[in-house]
Amino acid sequence: SQKIEQNSEALNIQEGKTATLTCNYTNYSPAYLQWYRQDPGRGPVFLLLIRENEKEKRKERLKVTFDTTLKQSLFHITASQPADSATYLCATVSGGGADGLTFGKGTHLIIQP
Amino acid sequence: EAEVAQSPRYKITEKSQAVAFWCDPISGHATLYWYRQILGQGPELLVQFQDESVVDDSQLPKDRFSAERLKGVDSTLKIQPAELGDSAMYLCASSLTGETEAFFGQGTRLTVV
Helix, strand or coil: CCCEEECCCCEEEECCCCEEEEEEECCCCCCEEEEEEECCCCCCEEEEEEECCCCEEEECCEEEEEECCCCEEEEEECCCCHHHCEEEEEEEECCCCCCCCEECCCEEEEEEC | CCCCEEECCEEEECCCCCEEEEEECCCCCCEEEEEEECCCCCCEEEEEEECCEEEECCCCCCCCEEEECCCCCCEEEEECCCCHHHCEEEEEEEECCCCCCCEECCCEEEEEC
């Protein structure tokens, strides 16, 4: 089964800087990789999806990269704001999607004003 | 905006009692997931449905947990008997297919005493 590794320690970033979060997977190369945001006591909210044949995806201040050689995805938030403070979850999907989304533990991001 | 509905929002039950959670996915979404999330951890897949069929329930503790989606629309997850270790957030999510982004409900926070 797939194993997802995310930095479990909280990441403290100063407002206005770029926050970079790392997601490493250890087994098979997923067909898709997704990033979600989760606020305390609430369900995850979808942010971005990147396919295995895509190197980079952008949406407003968000950017995701996918390196199948390194088995790694990086998630960037540029011009970070205190409102970006949350837990960010990485999830993989195999081809066909028959085994659901496999999530990492998430990284808690804190943007300091 | 369409949402995944879950109820109840909170549930406190005594160990050895039965408990049930309900989920109504976004209309037209064929794939429905039940996840369990322990505080500080990522969501863990319990069961995935494609329409009314179970696609993956390999992580569902079948001696005490059951899930159904009889008409391929809403779904119920049941625990009988509940154990102290079942205390967690139970999240329902739906997606158009197993390969597209998932939309999560607010979750049911279960406390077993």
